[in-house]
Amino acid sequence: MMAFEIGLRHCRCDRRMTKSEIHRMLKNPIYTGDFLWVGIRRKGSHKRLVSHDLFERVQDVLKGGKPHGRYRKQQHPFMGLLTCARCGCAMTAERKKAKYVYYRCTGFKGACGNAYIREERLAELLVSVVTPIQITAEIADDIAAALRASDTTAAECRTAMLTQLEQRRRVVLSKLDRGYEDLMSERISNEFWSRKSQEWETDLQTVEREIARVAQARPLSSTGAEKILELAKNAEFLYKQQNPREQRRLLETVLSNCTFNRGSLCPTYTSPFDLLVRGNETGDWRRGWDSNPRAGYPTTRFRGAPVTTTSVPLRW
Numbered sequence: 603m604m605a606f607e608i609g610l611r612h613c614r615c616d617r618r619m620t621k622s623e624i625h626r627m628l629k630n631p632i633y634t635g636d637f638l639w640v641g642i643r644r645k646g647s648h649k650r651l652v653s654h655d656l657f658e659r660v661q662d663v664l665k666g667g668k669p670h671g672r673y674r675k676q677q678h679p680f681m682g683l684l685t686c687a688r689c690g691c692a693m694t695a696e697r698k699k700a701k702y703v704y705y706r707c708t709g710f711k712g713a714c715g716n717a718y719i720r721e722e723r724l725a726e727l728l729v730s731v732v733t734p735i736q737i738t739a740e741i742a743d744d745i746a747a748a749l750r751a752s753d754t755t756a757a758e759c760r761t762a763m764l765t766q767l768e769q770r771r772r773v774v775l776s777k778l779d780r781g782y783e784d785l786m787s788e789r790i791s792n793e794f795w796s797r798k799s800q801e802w803e804t805d806l807q808t809v810e811r812e813i814a815r816v817a818q819a820r821p822l823s824s825t826g827a828e829k830i831l832e833l834a835k836n837a838e839f840l841y842k843q844q845n846p847r848e849q850r851r852l853l854e855t856v857l858s859n860c861t862f863n864r865g866s867l868c869p870t871y872t873s874p875f876d877l878l879v880r881g882n883e884t885g886d887w888r889r890g891w892d893s894n895p896r897a898g899y900p901t902t903r904f905r906g907a908p909v910t911t912t913s914v915p916l917r918w
């Protein structure tokens with residue numbers, strides 16, 4: 603019906619094509635420039651109308667594969683991970699000669715001169731993206747210990763504050779109690795009581811709100827960080843021994859973007875992997891691993907850009 607509306611007619615009698623005719627047409631490789639000769643597909647000399655890739659995708663759908671490209675996407679593990687450094691377009695993947703998968707710029711903004719790269723070569727290149735987040739076990743332990751210490755400092759601060767607030771609360775309560783006794787024994791006037799008791803009630807509410815705020819549980823920075831450090835210790839090894847789909851998961855975790863330019867990659871890392879990369883460059887692995895930017899307690903160690911270590915979607 604839709605095919606008819608957009609102008610598909612039977613070649614000889616200008617009628618609507620039947621479903622089975624359309625099915626046969628979609629299965630015929632003649633439109634790819636090939637033709638079938640006694641059951642064997644051969645390359646013809648005529649001009650093709652559709653690419654081999656599109657033809658294969660249609661065959662997948664006809665065989666009952668998922669029609670929305672998800673099936674193909676899984677076959678090209680690094681698709682959507684890279685952008686073209688030259689024009690900013692996404693890098694896409696395609697199968698060539700039914701054998702090799704190549705990644706290339708989609709070229710939506712016109713030809714940009716970027717090169718093609720084979721999937722195997724790209725997987726190798728991506729090792730160089732993973733290597734900079736790798737840290738030694740000693741450094742990982744050092745960061746973990748520092749974060750635990752900073753958690754302890756924060757917890758100690760909180761306990762001290764709560765003790766102080768409890769003290770203030772008790773003082774206000776006893777003022778209220780004493781005032782009420784004075785009122786009952788007529789040592790103070792009704793007017794004085796209503797004025798003072800209002801004041802004390804307001805004080806009490808303020809203190810209780812503050813207690814609730816300070817007592818509220820906060821995620822410990824060392825808890826989320828442990829998984830990240832564990833990954834960082836083994837990043838290169840993990841990457842190398844995994845299949846492409848697992849490799850993609852790892853790359854998605856550590857990369858926020860990566861551009862490709864004629865065989866060279868330029869990665870941008872997610873937090874806090876960016877800190878590890880910078881640490882490896884500068885020798886200072888601790889900067890930026892702030893324990894808890896919302897805690898509001900001045901900690902003496904590792905203050906810097908706020909980092910929420912739990913924001914990284916870890917799946918290990």
Ligand SMILES: [Zn+2]
Binds near residue numbers: 689709
């Ligand atoms: Zn491009």
